[in-house]
Amino acid sequence: MERVVLITGANSGIGLALCERLLTEDSQLRLCLACRNMQRAEAARSALLTSHSNAHVDLLQLDVGSVQSVLSAAQEVKARYNRIDFLYLNAGIMPNPQLDLNAFFKGLFSRNVVRMFATAEGILTQQDRLNSDGLQEVFATNLFGHFLLIRELEPLLSRLVWTSSSNARRSAFSMEDMQHREGRESYSSSKYASDMLSLALNRQKNSQGLFSSVICPGLVMTNLTYGILPSFFWTLIMPVMWLIRIFTNTFTLTPHNGAEALHWLFLQNPESLDPRAKYHSLTSGLGTNYTQPRQMDIDEGASDVLYSKLLELEKEVRRKLSEENADEEMSAVKYGLLTLQT
């Protein structure tokens, strides 16, 4: 039977590389590229069809950062497919990243230098903002939109794979401020939250046949990293990065390498996976790719609390949306009556 794989943020970087790799693995797959920008989605589809001319590649308009868009896209998915074999929750943003050069140079000469290059701990901050749903943009995009999508599609789903990050850090996340309104590490917080949510989903849903995993692609040259430093600078320091790769295998560097763990998980039996592990894409100094599980720093109790808080927020968001829709209908009726009278 034809398998259906839906990938969010599939038009560039790691998501697009994953599409290439999956089509090479199984040319009979039906891929659904869920993207916010249909022009970019079309371009990605054309690129995939150039290398895999008989591939089945569908497009779906989805802005994971918008509640309305997620709900409409979910309706469309339910109308199109009976089931989704794999849902890759890959779309992600890191807006206005700022590199603390002082901390970076200090880190270079500290015992933590390898850790700094692998996780960017202590050297990277972001500036977040509210979106039109009144949610913090990074939380809404990297976590909540995906949560809502899962909730909508649950009966169709069996495997979930989150593109998380080794930048996810417990100390960046606060249960009292899960959207990270206060701090300047919204990316780290949202990725830690996705690790927790994955564990919670496994705890709640494994018995119903739904399995969730998280991966870290390593440091990869994509639009996301070009937002931190310009692409010409990365190209300039590429030899240094190959050198660093000898000491930290987390410098996977290309989207193809970064997609290693995403591809590897596609080939695994879900029962054999560890729900507390993050699966890392790694590349050795000689350029060999492999996947390695590493234990996550997560409490089961806390992950359940996050799950309940997300359910509460979902209720609130849905209520707000239906009130807005009712208001709009009411003004449409009033406007209709007025135009009838005049």
Ligand SMILES: NC(=O)C1=CN([C@@H]2O[C@H](COP(=O)(O)OP(=O)(O)OC[C@H]3O[C@@H](n4cnc5c(N)ncnc54)[C@H](OP(=O)(O)O)[C@@H]3O)[C@@H](O)[C@H]2O)C=CC1
């Ligand atoms: N690059 C790296 O070093 C690392 C990346 N990651 C994670 O990998 C994932 C993929 O990022 P990467 O490939 O690097 O970067 P890219 O910027 O190339 O890819 C991100 C993708 O997400 C899409 N996207 C962003 N916001 C939305 C939205 N609101 N709705 C729908 N799609 C959206 C982008 O679409 P558009 O083109 O329209 O912007 C794009 O297709 C992210 O989750 C990122 O956090 C994790 C660790 C390291």
Ligand SMILES: CC(C)=CCC[C@@H](C)[C@H]1CC[C@H]2C3=C(CC[C@]12C)[C@@]1(C)CCC(=O)[C@@H](C)[C@@H]1CC3
């Ligand atoms: C390589 C040299 C000489 C300089 C680059 C310094 C930093 C820009 C770089 C070091 C560690 C990197 C890193 C990320 C971004 C760029 C760095 C801070 C990430 C935060 C990118 C997104 C992720 O999700 C993480 C896994 C990356 C961790 C390492």
